Structures are given as structure tokens and as C-alpha cells.
Amino acid sequence: MKSDTFIYDCIVIGAGPGGLQAAIHLGRYNRRVLLVDRGAGRTTHAAHIVNYLGLVAISGRELIATGLEQVKEFGVEVLKDTVTRVEKDDGFTVHTTDRSFQGRYVIASAGAVDNxxxxxxxxxxxxxxxxxxxxxxxxxxxxxxxxxxxxxxxxxxxxxxxxxxxxxxxxxxxxxxxxxxxxxxxxxxxxxxxxxxxxxxxxxxxxxxxxxxxxxxxxxxxxxxxxFGWRLNDSFLAGLSLDRDHERFKILTGNSNESSLPGLYVVGAMKQGHSQAIIAAGQGAVAAIDINQKLLEL
Ligand SMILES: Cc1cc2nc3c(=O)[nH]c(=O)nc-3n(C[C@H](O)[C@H](O)[C@H](O)COP(=O)(O)OP(=O)(O)OC[C@H]3O[C@@H](n4cnc5c(N)ncnc54)[C@H](O)[C@@H]3O)c2cc1C
Structure with missing residues (x-):
């Protein structure tokens, strides 16, 4: 990792419930966080979410828009862009359409698309x-x-x-x-x-x-x-060797949602397990708390 460039504590890829919740937690530890999102994710297609604790009914679009307001309150930088590649060096280099960013940790929360x-x-x-x-x-x-x-x-x-x-x-x-x-x-x-x-x-x-x-x-x-099944939005991870489930599809993680590549966390629909907005949000919180604990030990 080049030392003369700004290094984020964490770069979060994808502003679904998983990435947004992770960014809220990290922002509230006053960490330097970049959230990169290309927009129009799976959650925004949910017309009525009625199974999310504390919310009688909310559209996916409203849930995401509110989350984006929340992360900004806690100092998270939000960039509307598409991540094209993630490289592992001392930390991580995250490439978007025309820019590159350095981060100590990465949370991949880019979701999936229905076939x-x-x-x-x-x-x-x-x-x-x-x-x-x-x-x-x-x-x-x-x-x-x-x-x-x-x-x-x-x-x-x-x-x-x-x-x-x-x-x-x-x-x-x-x-x-x-x-x-x-x-x-x-x-x-x-x-x-x-x-x-x-x-x-x-x-x-x-x-x-x-x-x-x-x-x-x-x-x-x-x-x-x-x-008809679904596809993960994981092309930006193509250069990295990550453990997957027995169908070589979803990404495996440990309890803290860290993948087999240390420092790279995966939450939401990309990781093995059930996919629901509230589950993705919980996974985002767990990943963020774990990353913060690792940052404290530096
Ligand atoms: C029609 C419909 C109804 C649903 N209803 C419910 C419901 O009632 N209750 C419930 O709990 N769940 C519901 N879900 C499921 C819920 O949306 C998923 O569980 C949730 O999307 C998982 O969140 P996530 O954070 O993994 O991803 P997503 O919500 O998919 O968010 C991923 C984000 O990453 C972005 N992204 C993708 N690739 C890139 C890239 N290369 N660079 C930058 N950004 C990128 C996307 O644009 C998106 O904004 C519904 C889903 C659909 C489609």
C-alpha cells in the first residue's frame, strides 16, 4: 500500500442494509469510512417491507434513502460509483470506474440480482x-x-x-x-x-x-x-481467492463475517446463509464491531 495516499480505515462496497449498517457503526467509532455504491440495488425493489423490527411498513427505497442520510450524519463519505476491482496489498486497493482508494479493511456488501x-x-x-x-x-x-x-x-x-x-x-x-x-x-x-x-x-x-x-x-x-436462481454482484472480487460454498457460489465467512482473505468482510446476500434485510443489517453491525476491535489493537 502506498503510504503517501489517504488510507481509509474501511471501504464499504454497496449501500444495501448490510453496507449501510456497517457504515453507521464504523462512523460512530469516528473511523474514516468510504461507502461506494452504484445505486438501484435489490432492496430498492422491495415495495413493502413489513418484517423489519420497529418498522410497521417501509419501502426498500425509503429504507436505503434513510440509511444514506444516517451514515452521512456520522461522517461517512459516500461516493456514487461502481467498484470494478479489489486488490489485496498491505491493506486493500479498491478501484472504481476511474479512481482508486486505499483501505485497511473492506466490507463487500454488493448484494445479488435475481435471474x-x-x-x-x-x-x-x-x-x-x-x-x-x-x-x-x-x-x-x-x-x-x-x-x-x-x-x-x-x-x-x-x-x-x-x-x-x-x-x-x-x-x-x-x-x-x-x-x-x-x-x-x-x-x-x-x-x-x-x-x-x-x-x-x-x-x-x-x-x-x-x-x-x-x-x-x-x-x-x-x-x-x-x-430461477440469482447471481452475486461479485465480479470486482474476481482476482481474489475466496472460500465459497459447495456450489462455488456464495462466499463463506467466519462468525464475524470475515472471509477466508483476512481483512475482507462479506455481508448480506453475497455470503452464505439466508438473505433478508434485517439479517444483512445485523451482519453489517457484527463486521463493523469486529473491524473496530482490530483497529484498536493496531
Ligand atoms: C422484490 C423484493 C422484495 C424484498 N422484500 C424484502 C422484505 O420484505 N424483507 C426483507 O427482509 N428483505 C426483502 N428483500 C430482500 C432484501 O432486499 C435482501 O435481503 C437485501 O437486499 C440484502 O441486502 P444487501 O445489503 O446484501 O444487498 P442490496 O440491497 O442488494 O444492496 C447492494 C448494493 O450494492 C450496490 N452494488 C452492487 N455492485 C456494486 C459495485 N460493483 N460497486 C458499487 N456498488 C455496487 C448495489 O447497487 C446496491 O445498492 C426483498 C428483495 C426483493 C428483490
Missing amino acids: LPRLRNLGRFFGKGFYTCVDCDGHLTTGTKLLVMGNSLNAARLALGMKQMYTDDLALLLTDFNLPPDYQEAIREDSIAVHSGEPVALLGEAGLEGVQLADGRTLPCESIMAT
Whole structure:
């Protein structure tokens, strides 16, 4: 690390609930913190968050906007930019589109993106009838005519689970996937209708009314839970060797959320485990407290 450049105590990548909570804690220790965020993250697509302690209802957009105000109160520098690469030297060098910054510690909290089929009118219904996260929005499907769609065994598991929890009026749409015999049996026993086909459009104006398939069929529904997997926003970590889960997907960390690369912490949707706003925020707090304790020992 070059000693003549300004060195941040911590550079936080991503202003989702994880990164913002970490920045709030570090700012309140009067640490030198840079928060780099490109905006429009996953949380901003949440229309109604109603499972966050102390908040009866808040939109994801409002949660993030409030968090950005909070971090500034505690002296955190916020930069709207995209991180392109993180290099490990004595500390870390974080490269953005056209600048580089030095930090002793880095918290990667850049979240993930849902894989979604190309559907006409998806923007109209995303988060308002069309959902991708059962822990977030499953409850909203209670008592509705529900269609679970996906391209893997996860879709069948989701359909069986949602039938138990939310609604009896449920069908399953599989794209490019055939159910193994034991799941065919379980789905039949639960009286879940199974369809195969390629969805091309969501139907309805004020509310969701159905899905149109490429072959012209229409499947009526009032809500959809889709599971097509997701991708991590982790391309800036490509040069670093980090331990991942058995699918080589999510990043593994210890209890304090430090990755296998000392000094690099990972919180939120990028790390192994459940992904919820309040979980990401808790992980951000833990990472920040741990980093501060390490800084105190310098
Ligand atoms: C429709 C929808 C509804 C949801 N509803 C709920 C709910 O009701 N309750 C709940 O608990 N959770 C909900 N979630 C899930 C919640 O949003 C995630 O758990 C949460 O996003 C995880 O937070 P995070 O900090 O990991 O990432 P994110 O919120 O995704 O934030 C990551 C940030 O990093 C930024 N970023 C990414 N790459 C870069 C880069 N290279 N450089 C700079 N910045 C970068 C992004 O722009 C973004 O601002 C919902 C999600 C969706 C999509």
C-alpha cells in the first residue's frame, strides 16, 4: 500500500442494509469510512417491507434513502460509483470506474440480482403480484390463486411449502425441467396442477390476472412466486481467492463475517446463509464491531 495516499480505515462496497449498517457503526467509532455504491440495488425493489423490527411498513427505497442520510450524519463519505476491482496489498486497493482508494479493511456488501425470465409487463408487477423471495413476500400470497414457476427442483419444493403455508389454490409451471418421479408423486398427492411451457407475458392492468405462455395458453393467477436462481454482484472480487460454498457460489465467512482473505468482510446476500434485510443489517453491525476491535489493537 502506498503510504503517501489517504488510507481509509474501511471501504464499504454497496449501500444495501448490510453496507449501510456497517457504515453507521464504523462512523460512530469516528473511523474514516468510504461507502461506494452504484445505486438501484435489490432492496430498492422491495415495495413493502413489513418484517423489519420497529418498522410497521417501509419501502426498500425509503429504507436505503434513510440509511444514506444516517451514515452521512456520522461522517461517512459516500461516493456514487461502481467498484470494478479489489486488490489485496498491505491493506486493500479498491478501484472504481476511474479512481482508486486505499483501505485497511473492506466490507463487500454488493448484494445479488435475481435471474428472471423475459416477461412482458414484469416491471408493472415486480414486487406487486410477481415475487421472487418467499421469506420476503410469501405472506402476501395468502389465500390467492398462486402460480409457482421455476426451472429446477426448487420450484417443486417451493410449491409444496407454499401450499402448506399460504394457499390451497396453487399450480406449478416448470420451464425446461422435468420432475423426478418422487417429486411427481408428492406433487400429485398435494393435488398441485403441473404445467410445462415458456412464460412470455404477465397479464392484467391494476392487478395480476395471469401468465401467457409462448404456445398461446394462458394460466390464470393472482400472484406468482418465481424461482430461477440469482447471481452475486461479485465480479470486482474476481482476482481474489475466496472460500465459497459447495456450489462455488456464495462466499463463506467466519462468525464475524470475515472471509477466508483476512481483512475482507462479506455481508448480506453475497455470503452464505439466508438473505433478508434485517439479517444483512445485523451482519453489517457484527463486521463493523469486529473491524473496530482490530483497529484498536493496531
Ligand atoms: C422484490 C423484493 C422484495 C424484498 N422484500 C424484502 C422484505 O420484505 N424483507 C426483507 O427482509 N428483505 C426483502 N428483500 C430482500 C432484501 O432486499 C435482501 O435481503 C437485501 O437486499 C440484502 O441486502 P444487501 O445489503 O446484501 O444487498 P442490496 O440491497 O442488494 O444492496 C447492494 C448494493 O450494492 C450496490 N452494488 C452492487 N455492485 C456494486 C459495485 N460493483 N460497486 C458499487 N456498488 C455496487 C448495489 O447497487 C446496491 O445498492 C426483498 C428483495 C426483493 C428483490
